[in-house]
Amino acid sequence: MFLIPCPYCGERDESEFSCAGEAHIDRPLDPDALTDEQWGDYLFHRKNPKGWHQEQWHHTAGCRRYFNMLRHTVSYEIKAVYKIGEPAPEIEQ
Amino acid sequence: MKKYSLLSLARNALSYHENWQQAWRSPDPKPAYDAVIIGGGGHGLASAYYLAKEHGMRNIAVLEKGWIGGGNTGRNTTIVRSNYLWDESANLYEKSMQLWEGLSQELNYNVMFSQRGVYNLGHNLQDLRDIHRRVNANHLNGIDGEFVTAEEIARRIPFINTSPDSRYPILGASFQPRGGTARHDAVAWGFARGADALGVDIIQNCEVTGIRRDGGKVVGLDTARGYIETPKVGVVVAGNSTTIADMAGFRMPVESHPLQAFVSEPIKPILDTVVMSNAVHGYISQSDKGDLVIGAGIDAYNGYGQRGGFQTIEHTMAAIMELFPIFSRVRMNRQWGGIVDTCPDACPIIGTTPVKGLYFNCGWGTGGFKATPGSGWVFAHTVANDQPHDLNAAFSLERFITGALIDEHGAAGVAH
Ligand SMILES: Cc1cc2nc3c(=O)[nH]c(=O)nc-3n(C[C@H](O)[C@H](O)[C@H](O)COP(=O)(O)OP(=O)(O)OC[C@H]3O[C@@H](n4cnc5c(N)ncnc54)[C@H](O)[C@@H]3O)c2cc1C
Ligand SMILES: [Zn+2]
Numbered sequence: 001m002f003l004i005p006c007p008y009c010g011e012r013d014e015s016e017f018s019c020a021g022e023a024h025i026d027r028p029l030d031p032d033a034l035t036d037e038q039w040g041d042y043l044f045h046r047k048n049p050k051g052w053h054q055e056q057w058h059h060t061a062g063c064r065r066y067f068n069m070l071r072h073t074v075s076y077e078i079k080a081v082y083k084i085g086e087p088a089p090e091i092e093q
Numbered sequence: 094m095k096k097y098s099l100l101s102l103a104r105n106a107l108s109y110h111e112n113w114q115q116a117w118r119s120p121d122p123k124p125a126y127d128a129v130i131i132g133g134g135g136h137g138l139a140s141a142y143y144l145a146k147e148h149g150m151r152n153i154a155v156l157e158k159g160w161i162g163g164g165n166t167g168r169n170t171t172i173v174r175s176n177y178l179w180d181e182s183a184n185l186y187e188k189s190m191q192l193w194e195g196l197s198q199e200l201n202y203n204v205m206f207s208q209r210g211v212y213n214l215g216h217n218l219q220d221l222r223d224i225h226r227r228v229n230a231n232h233l234n235g236i237d238g239e240f241v242t243a244e245e246i247a248r249r250i251p252f253i254n255t256s257p258d259s260r261y262p263i264l265g266a267s268f269q270p271r272g273g274t275a276r277h278d279a280v281a282w283g284f285a286r287g288a289d290a291l292g293v294d295i296i297q298n299c300e301v302t303g304i305r306r307d308g309g310k311v312v313g314l315d316t317a318r319g320y321i322e323t324p325k326v327g328v329v330v331a332g333n334s335t336t337i338a339d340m341a342g343f344r345m346p347v348e349s350h351p352l353q354a355f356v357s358e359p360i361k362p363i364l365d366t367v368v369m370s371n372a373v374h375g376y377i378s379q380s381d382k383g384d385l386v387i388g389a390g391i392d393a394y395n396g397y398g399q400r401g402g403f404q405t406i407e408h409t410m411a412a413i414m415e416l417f418p419i420f421s422r423v424r425m426n427r428q429w430g431g432i433v434d435t436c437p438d439a440c441p442i443i444g445t446t447p448v449k450g451l452y453f454n455c456g457w458g459t460g461g462f463k464a465t466p467g468s469g470w471v472f473a474h475t476v477a478n479d480q481p482h483d484l485n486a487a488f489s490l491e492r493f494i495t496g497a498l499i500d501e502h503g504a505a506g507v508a509h
Contacts, residue, residue: 001404014402036496037494040493041344043437044346044493045344046335046344046346046348048335048347050333050336050397053395055394071394073395073397073398074396074398075398076398
């Protein structure tokens with residue numbers, strides 16, 4: 001079980017959180033202007049890296065706020081958490 | 094290949110079983126093949142078998158980074174059924190079911206396919222409506238199935254908790270009599286032996302590290318055992334699909350998640366069928382060795398570590414306790430995880446890709462074991478003919494652009 005450092009509440013058990021998938025996916029400002037390929041890419045395609053991953057988490061049973069997390073998908077190490085809107089920390093893959 | 098038979102068993106008994114021929118060779122890779130399958134799981138080996146058998150492609154190889162069957166094929170809870178809701182998936186899984194029914198004879202290898210039936214439980218009114226709808230849809234597609242009442246469930250499955258006082262009472266179930274289980278390792282080994290006998294090179298400890306292309310077309314593979322030239326590559330790597338797509342330069346709609354399974358200490362026969370529940374989310378059967386085989390849902394985050402989180406274990410056990418309170422004192426023997434490749438519509442991707450000569454068979458997620466023979470059969474057709482078979486045409490990568498998804502999520506309640 002992960003020990004997740006919520007940027008608002010501090011360290012809590014993973015069971016208080018839900019994972020909300022890949023971070024930094026911008027909703028297209030003008031969906032009508034997109035091709036089917038671009039819209040499909042936005043909706044369905046995901047990075048799914050084997051390595052460091054930027055993902056969104058939700059502190060469902062806590063402050064109920066979203067934040068971002070940099071986590072390794074093989075070792076599961078949590079490198080950093082950062083608030084929505086803050087830049088992602090740099091990392092070498 | 095020497096046939097396994099009663100006679101060969103007797104003959105080998107005389108020599109203390111020390112002279113059995115090896116089941117498949119371990120050849121060095123050739124510099125070039127007519128086609129290469131990446132991934133020596135059940136699906137990859139079945140694909141190679143049917144490529145050789147049905148399409149006469151004998152100069153082919155299967156490249157496996159570890160040992161064959163060491164991925165999800167050897168880690169799953171082996172539930173086989175074909176009672177899916179939509180026509181596309183029902184037809185695909187039913188093709189597989191029909192191949193299962195003759196597979197031990199076809200391969201001359203006992204895959205221990207046991208049609209002990211599969212129950213999918215309903216716990217509320219909407220579950221029951223969905224079950225009725227699915228059973229009716231199955232009948233229209235010629236697939237066996239029946240609705241079973243709670244009283245009948247209590248009669249057929251002695252220790253299940255059908256008390257109306259439970260938190261999520263069992264109100265009924267769908268039952269597919271032809272469903273059941275099979276021996277997962279035997280499926281990999283049987284297809285490997287069959288493919289090898291037809292001339293397929295099965296090369297283990299051979300990770301693919303790069304896909305060489307020329308003008309949008311596959312020309313060869315970089316591997317742990319050197320460069321291999323080939324015009325056709327079938328990718329069947331389950332949870333590692335994105336890794337290979339990244340090598341080939343296009344994006345995929347799959348995400349990799351850990352999925353856990355558990356077996357208990359062996360106990361005397363107590364459960365002679367397969368019981369699954371989506372609402373409390375757990376499923377259970379008993380293996381021939383006597384251990385209870387248990388599984389549930391994925392760990393919610395992306396992961397490639399073949400293990401899972403503790404809260405998922407707790408959740409799984411809570412579900413099993415809800416269904417079978419009698420198992421509360423059975424101890425678990427082993428626990429492990431596999432990496433499943435989930436798709437947005439919970440259906441597989443089997444077809445061509447933006448790279449010519451490169452074909453993908455993935456996205457089976459939590460439920461592809463049951464499809465092993467059928468998946469190999471349609472994928473072999475796709476690789477050999479450079480176009481899908483009617484049975485897998487709808488399962489294209491393009492559906493994530495056209496929007497023609499096959500929404501089995503929820504509809505069939507795709508537990509395994
Ligand atoms: C715990 C668990 C329970 C499950 N329960 C069920 C069930 O009850 N019923 C059901 O129908 N399905 C079930 N499934 C799903 C099922 O196991 C899979 O859908 C199916 O086995 C996938 O088979 P495969 O051959 O495609 O993949 P795998 O068996 O995973 O084979 C893929 C192979 O590719 C190899 N590979 C990966 N990358 C490379 C590379 N770069 N180079 C070379 N080789 C590579 C891997 O080593 C692996 O051996 C379950 C899965 C899990 C994990
Ligand atoms: Zn919080």
